[in-house]
Amino acid sequence: MVRKVDNFAIQGVSIAPGEVKRIDIQLGQLYTQTPMTMPIQVHRGRQSGPILLVSAAIHGDELNGVEIVRRLLKHRSLKHIKGTLIAVPIVNVHGFINQSRYLPDGRDLNRSFPGSERGSLAGRLAYLFMQDIVALATHAIDLHTGARHRTNLPQVRVDLAQATVLPLAKAFGAPVILDSNLRDGSLREAAVKLGVPTLLYEAGEALRFDEVAIRAGVQGILRVMRQLGMIRGRASSLHKALPDSLIARSSYWVRAPQGGIFRCAVTLGQKIDKHQTLIGELADPLGDQAEKIYASVSGVVIGLLELPLVHEGEALCHIASFSEMDQAVADIEQFTEQMYAQIEQQG
Ligand SMILES: [Zn+2]
The missing domain is CATH 3.40.630.10 (Zn peptidases)
Incomplete structure (x- = not known):
């Protein structure tokens, strides 16, 4: 109205x-x-x-x-x-x-x-x-x-x-x-x-x-x-x-299990398989203790921490879940390609 x-x-x-x-x-x-x-x-x-x-x-x-x-x-x-x-x-x-x-x-x-x-x-x-x-x-x-x-x-x-x-x-x-x-x-x-x-x-x-x-x-x-x-x-x-x-029905934050220096292994739009895709590694400055981080849900990365210095509990990676996961990944890829093509054409 x-x-x-x-x-x-x-x-x-x-x-x-x-x-x-x-x-x-x-x-x-x-x-x-x-x-x-x-x-x-x-x-x-x-x-x-x-x-x-x-x-x-x-x-x-x-x-x-x-x-x-x-x-x-x-x-x-x-x-x-x-x-x-x-x-x-x-x-x-x-x-x-x-x-x-x-x-x-x-x-x-x-x-x-x-x-x-x-x-x-x-x-x-x-x-x-x-x-x-x-x-x-x-x-x-x-x-x-x-x-x-x-x-x-x-x-x-x-x-x-x-x-x-x-x-x-x-x-x-x-x-x-x-x-x-x-x-x-x-x-x-x-x-x-x-x-x-x-x-x-x-x-x-x-x-x-x-x-x-x-x-x-x-x-x-x-x-x-x-x-x-x-x-x-x-x-x-x-x-x-x-x-x-595509409509994400739920989303989930992967959080740091401990404080440390985070080396991120994923990018925005990337597909995540639960317990399989490496999200990144959390280590102490000397590299003696390193912990590999995995997600407990499958989905697509829609948000990321850019600063590698993290406290325990800090949100590292935001993952959205879709019922049609492959479609979501393909659509995001298409969107990104179109946007970059447009930037290249139009400057
Ligand atoms: Zn805001």
Whole structure:
């Protein structure tokens, strides 16, 4: 259901049909008295339609989404859209400035939704974002990367109990859809409670740009917009031969049985046979004691630790299980090949 909005305004700034406007959302001030703002851009089509929110850097050190939003805003398809796109490249501006996942009060913004007007710094920012932005949207896509020193294969996370999100998740076209429960305090949970179907896109690593993750993100959002009827365009212009995303029903973290230096033996997208495929070796600095690591489930690697220094219990490798395992591996391979071919052709 598309809400009809005649007078579309954010923090008192109205955006007329056919208008593109940058708005600096007022966030109060720093202790230097410097005013703090969150830059956003709104594209309102002449025709009314869905109102899609695309947000990034709720975790302030997750940069791929910031670049995805920048490229999306330059895309020619946005010239004639139906409905409205609200693009927010940096939600956690404080964390972004500090190159940190968290807010200066140490809180995780994505555990602070829906927030409250008189709450903590994180709670207030979450509240303002919900009231001023999320409440206007009919659909949302929230962009993330792996945490620091962790990289993720491009994947869309949705709660499949919400029937409305599956067609959007499929339209996005990431190689993997992960059925993931709503996390308490996350933007996704708060938005879904408001009746806004929300996709979470996870790809690449914190504090890095990952070209495959960025391209797959831009194209995924455009495909969702096409699915929602916001943009037109031939199917061929956005990957005609893209395989259907396979849905992982469960996922599992291989954790370090002891502290040590980890030499990883697997790559993203690799197939893992339980108790057989070597995940890597965990050793002491002199190499006297080395332990070979295996997984207790079969699946495909969708996330990896990049830093070789690990404490006991640390997550080394994220494995997703599929009912059609070989198909999943083949699809991921096809996706990766297509993305690299595209990078080579287009530069
Ligand atoms: Zn994140």
